[in-house]
Amino acid sequence: MSNFLNLLPLLCFMLFMVGISVFVRRQQERGSYMQNFMRHYFVGGRDLGGFVLAMTTVATYSSVSSFVGGPGMAWQIGFGWVYMAIVQVTAIFLVLGVFGKRVALLARRFDAVTVVDIIRERFQSDFLASISAFVIVLFFCGTMTAQFVGGAKLFEAVTGYSYTTGLVLFGLVVVVYTTIGGFRAVALTDTCCALMMMFGIVLLLYYVLQAGGGYDAIMTSIETNHPEMLDPLSAGHMPIGLYLTQWILVGICTIALPQSVVRGISYKDTKGLHRAMLIGTVVIGFMTIGVNFTGILAHGVLTGDLASYGGVDSIIPRTVVTVMPPMLAGVAIIGPIAASISTISGLLIVASSAIIKDIYVRHQQKKGVRVPQQRLRWLSMAATAVIGGIVFFIAVTPPSLIWIINMFAFGGLETAFFWTLLLGLFWRGANRTGALFSTVGGTLIYCITQALGFRVFGLHQITIGITCSLALFLIGSAIGQPESDAVLDVFFPKKKQPVEAAEGKLAEE
Amino acid sequence: MTEEEKYRQIKKEAIATGGALAVIIVFWLAAGFGLAPLQVQVFHLPLWVVASCFGTWFLSVVLVRLLIKYVFRDMNLEEDSHE
Numbered sequence: 001m002s003n004f005l006n007l008l009p010l011l012c013f014m015l016f017m018v019g020i021s022v023f024v025r026r027q028q029e030r031g032s033y034m035q036n037f038m039r040h041y042f043v044g045g046r047d048l049g050g051f052v053l054a055m056t057t058v059a060t061y062s063s064v065s066s067f068v069g070g071p072g073m074a075w076q077i078g079f080g081w082v083y084m085a086i087v088q089v090t091a092i093f094l095v096l097g098v099f100g101k102r103v104a105l106l107a108r109r110f111d112a113v114t115v116v117d118i119i120r121e122r123f124q125s126d127f128l129a130s131i132s133a134f135v136i137v138l139f140f141c142g143t144m145t146a147q148f149v150g151g152a153k154l155f156e157a158v159t160g161y162s163y164t165t166g167l168v169l170f171g172l173v174v175v176v177y178t179t180i181g182g183f184r185a186v187a188l189t190d191t192c193c194a195l196m197m198m199f200g201i202v203l204l205l206y207y208v209l210q211a212g213g214g215y216d217a218i219m220t221s222i223e224t225n226h227p228e229m230l231d232p233l234s235a236g237h238m239p240i241g242l243y244l245t246q247w248i249l250v251g252i253c254t255i256a257l258p259q260s261v262v263r264g265i266s267y268k269d270t271k272g273l274h275r276a277m278l279i280g281t282v283v284i285g286f287m288t289i290g291v292n293f294t295g296i297l298a299h300g301v302l303t304g305d306l307a308s309y310g311g312v313d314s315i316i317p318r319t320v321v322t323v324m325p326p327m328l329a330g331v332a333i334i335g336p337i338a339a340s341i342s343t344i345s346g347l348l349i350v351a352s353s354a355i356i357k358d359i360y361v362r363h364q365q366k367k368g369v370r371v372p373q374q375r376l377r378w379l380s381m382a383a384t385a386v387i388g389g390i391v392f393f394i395a396v397t398p399p400s401l402i403w404i405i406n407m408f409a410f411g412g413l414e415t416a417f418f419w420t421l422l423l424g425l426f427w428r429g430a431n432r433t434g435a436l437f438s439t440v441g442g443t444l445i446y447c448i449t450q451a452l453g454f455r456v457f458g459l460h461q462i463t464i465g466i467t468c469s470l471a472l473f474l475i476g477s478a479i480g481q482p483e484s485d486a487v488l489d490v491f492f493p494k495k496k497q498p499v500e501a502a503e504g505k506l507a508e509e
Numbered sequence: 510m511t512e513e514e515k516y517r518q519i520k521k522e523a524i525a526t527g528g529a530l531a532v533i534i535v536f537w538l539a540a541g542f543g544l545a546p547l548q549v550q551v552f553h554l555p556l557w558v559v560a561s562c563f564g565t566w567f568l569s570v571v572l573v574r575l576l577i578k579y580v581f582r583d584m585n586l587e588e589d590s591h592e
Contacts, residue, residue, distance in 0.1 A: 079554075079555070079558045079562070082558070082562050083541050083557075083561050083562060086537070086561065086562050086565050086566060087537070089533075089565060089566050089569045090530055090533055090569060093526065093529070093569070093573045093576075094526060094530060097522060097523065097525075097526030097529075097573075097576065097581075098523045098526050098527070099523075101515075101519045101522065101584070101586075102523070105515065105519075105586055108586055108587060215553070216553060219553035219554070220553065223553070230554075230555050230558070231545065232541055232542060232545050232557065232561075247534070252530070269583075269586060270581075270582075270583045270584055270586065271583060274577040274581055274583075277573050277576070277577060278570065278573050278574060278577060281569050281570050281573050282570055285566035285569065285570070286566075288566075289562055289563065289566060426520065426523065492516060493511070493512035493513040493515075493516050494513060495513050
C-alpha cells in the first residue's frame with residue numbers, strides 16, 4: 001500500500017497528539033505553572049480524573065508486543081496463550097489498590113514528584129535513590145528502544161514504507177509531544193491511544209471474521225486441523241512453569257514498575273482512583289482477550305505454517321495486509337503504533353524526571369543551591385528531548401547490547417523495586433540496608449542468572465530474582481540499623497493518645 | 510480521618526486487594542486447568558476457555574466493584590499537607 005494517501009490516518013493521528021500537547025502547555029502556562037514547574041511537568045499537577053488515570057495506566061502498561069508478538073504467539077499456540085495472558089487483568093487494580101493512595105498521600109506530604117523521591121524519604125539514603133534512578137534510566141532506555149523498533153517494523157510491514165520513515169513519523173513525534181506537554185500531555189495522549197487500541201482491535205477482528213468465512217467456519221477448521229490449540233498445555237507448547245512465571249512477571253510483580261506506581265502521584269482525588277481501578281480492569285481485560293483472540297482467529301486467513309510467514313512477529317502485520325482494504329489498513333496500524341508510543345511517552349517522562357529531579361536537583365540541594373524555576377523548566381524539557389533523541393537514534397540501528405538490556409528490563413525493574421516499595425511502605429521494620437541489598441543484589445542476581453541462562457526447575461529467572469531480592473531484604477533489615485523514629489512516625493503514624501503499647505504492636509506489623 | 514486512621518484504612522485496602530488477587534488465582538486455576546478435561550463446548554469454544562478467560566475477566570471486574578463499594582473509603586488527600 002505504498003500510496004501516500006494511506007498514511008494519512010496515521011499522520012492525522014500524530015498531528016492530533018502534538019495538538020493536544022501544545023494545548024496542554026498553553027493551558028498550564030496560564031495557571032500556576034511556573035510556581036511549581038516540576039509538579040506540573042512530571043506528574044501533571046496531580047489533577048487526573050478517574051477515566052484518564054485508568055487509560056494512561058493501561059496504555060503505558062500495554063506495549064507494542066502485547067499487540068504484535070502476543071497475538072502472534074496466540075496464533076501459534078492457541079487458547080493456552082489467552083489463558084496465560086489473562087493474568088494481566090489483575091495488573092491495574094493491584095497497583096492502584098495497593099499503592100495508589102499510599103503514594104498519593106506521601107507525595108503530597110513531601111511534595112514528591114517521583115517514586116524515587118518517596119524511596120529516598122523512606123530510607124533516608126541518597127545512594128539508594130541514585131541507584132534507583134540509574135536502574136530506571138538504564139532499563140527504560142532498553143524498553144523504549146524496543147518499542148520504537150517494534151512499532152517501526154510493524155509500520156514497514158504494513159505500509160511498505162521504509163523502517164526509517166516509520167521511525168521518524170511516529171518516533172520523533174512522540175519525543176516532541178512528550179517534551180512540550182510533559183506528564184499531562186502524556187496522560188491525555190495515552191487516553192486517545194488506548195481508545196485507538198480498542199478501536200483497532202474491533203476493526204481487525206471484524207475483518208478477520210469476514211475474510212475467514214465467519215466465526216463458525218474458522219473455529220470448526222481450528223478444531224479439525226489444530227486440535228492442540230484447544231488444550232491449555234497445547235500439546236507441550238505451553239509448559240506449566242510458564243503459567244506460574246507469567247503470574248509473577250506480568251501479573252503480581254508489575255505493581256512495582258515505577259512507570260505504574262508514579263501514576264499514584266498523578267490523580268486528583270480518591271473517587272477518581274476507585275473509578276480508575278474499575279475502568280482499568282474492564283479495559284485491560286477487553287484488550288487482552290480481544291487482541292489474542294483475534295490472533296487465534298487469524299487462522300481463518302493465514303493457513304500456512306509459521307515459517308512461511310517469517311515468524312511470530314509477522315503474523316499480525318500479515319493479517320492486517322491480507323484482510324483489510326488498504327485505506328483501512330492505514331487506520332488499523334494506529335492501534336499497535338498507539339500501543340508503542342503510549343509506552344514510550346510514559347517511560348520517557350519518568351526517565352527525564354529521574355535525571356532532573358532525582359539526580360540533578362538533589363545534587364544542587366545538597367550544595368545548598370536553589371535552582372530557579374526558569375532554569376528547571378529549560379533543563380527538564382532539554383532532558384526529555386535529549387533522552388528521547390538518544391533512544392531514537394539508537395533505534396535506527398539498534399546494537400545487540402540494547403536487546404540484552406531490554407530483555408533484562410521488565411524483570412529487572414520488578415526485582416529492584418518490588419520489595420523495596422511493598423515492604424518499605426507497609427513494614428515499619430524495613431530499613432536502608434535491606435532496601436540496598438534487595439535493589440542492588442536482587443537486580444544483579446537476576447541479570448546474571450539471565451545472562452548465563454541459569455534456571456531453577458526450568459522456570460524464568462524472575463523466580464530467582466524475586467526470591468533472592470526478598471531474602472536479601474530480610475537479611476539486610478535484620479543486620480542493619482533501623483530508621484529513626486522521626487522518619488518512621490511520618491510513614492507509619494501512631495495514635496495521638498498513647499493508649500496501647502504502640503511500639504510493640506507496630507513492630508510486629 | 511487522622512493520619513493514623515488513613516494509614517490503617519489504606520493498609521486494610523491493600524490487604525483486601527491482595528485477597529481479591531488470591532480469589533482470582535484460585536478461580537483461574539479451577540476454571541482453566543480444572544475444567545480442561547471436560548469435553549463440553551460453548552459457542553465452538555471449550556468450556557475451560559470461556560470460564561477461564563472471560564470468567565476471570567468478569568470475576569475481576571465484579572471483585573473490584575465489591576472492593577470499592579465495601580472496603581475502599583474516600584479520604585481527603587490534601588489534609589495536613591506541608592504546603
